[in-house]
Amino acid sequence: MMPSPAFAPYLVDRNIHAVVIGASAGGVDAMLRLFSGLPATYPLPLIALLHMQEMRESRLATVFQHRMSMRVKEAEDKETIVPGKLYFASAGYHLSIEHSLSFSISCEPPLHFSRPSIDILMESAADAYGPTLMGILLTGASHDGAMGMQKIKESGGLTVIQDPAEAEVAYMPQEAIKLQTPDLILNLADIHRLLMILDHQHVD
């Protein structure tokens, strides 16, 4: 049995129902490292947003499905969110989460030059899930995500930011940390362990 990691106390009395993850430059590798090894029966929905270059047909879901046993798919408009799936935001549209815990997409103008925008996804997720949400922000060269992480924390959710020292591009985690101190600043290996602990917590 591994010793309990230092961040374990943050999970005591927490009931996480969904995880939202944002990343920009360097994010494909970071997310692959983060998600690889999560079991097909993972008890939470993972909702991921990765900035891509002007690419209308995103193949992220296909790329990740090859490396994972969890079911991976693009988040679709009006789709009900269910546990055990990794959802990716589609290119070219903002992704939001409704109070009914389903997705909606929209064509509002880009935010921080990004559509989809991490801020928009995270703010709506914080609104829908409140304190049962965990937000993770990873590597990137964008200001996107800082405000969204702040909203998650204000709504009582758990906020985790990749250690800028480890991130391929430190700017995005740094900006988010500047705006609001997150609950945890961890390297990818530890964020992965955190996700695994949530898995075990749910298997009572």
Added chain:
Amino acid sequence: MTDKKQDQVDLSTNGGIAGGQPETRMSPLDIELRLLMEAIYLRYSYDFRDYSGASQKRRVVQAVRALDCQSVSELQARILHDANLFMQLLQFLTIPVSEMFRDPTYYAALRSQVIPILSTYPSLKIWVAGCSTGEEVYSMAILLKEEGLLERSIIYATDINPQSLEKAKKGVFPLDRMQLYTKNYQEAGGHGAFSDYYTAAYNAALFDKSLCENITFADHSLSTDSVFSETNFISCRNVLIYFNRTLQDRALGLFHSSLCHRGFLGLGSKESIDFSDYSSHFEPVSKRDRLFRKL
């Protein structure tokens, strides 16, 4: 906006979410939003009550700021007594973001899979629902012209926003958009030179008036109005995404009633009828391009 609370979720009223259930108690902001939509409906007959909540909330919060109000409640009080201010709010509640030949493969699929069948009709009625400022209508008119169908077509271009309809009627678009539109037009299988369709003046591109001769621009709401004509093809792109499932079903019901036997329906590139009651009433023509045919 000085009242920062407007942006925040009030945790004390958020208890219902902690159980993983949809909320049982609404936050003050959510209550204000619902009351605003009710007030708009009662006063102006615009029905935004069944729009998707998250995007609507963002846009109302933006409007509160832009129109110098302290809260959604204050905005509600003011629009009830000021029709001009309501018209300004309407510009936030609708999303006039469009481009010509957006998603070129949609238009290419129209040419290859829908036009050959439409060509067999002696006359055509085409409905562009939620046409906004007209980019899609002009794209459709250009495509029909190149396929030799424009003269025997009537195009209904409808929207709920009178300011958007006025812009659409004028057919004037920013010149700096033409580079993108030309690229889209070519990728969509355009037969000619895109610049033949407009005259450049100052910073504007004025589109050929002959494209408009068979277009009827009209005020029509998918949430409150009924079917007005039998149609052969309906194009409604990136409109249904702003509706909740109830309203999506209403709109798809209207389309189903309006379409003739084996009529065609085109949606936005990420829109789906899979989650709708009407999914079994249409068959896909091109799944990727969201083209369907009435069963």
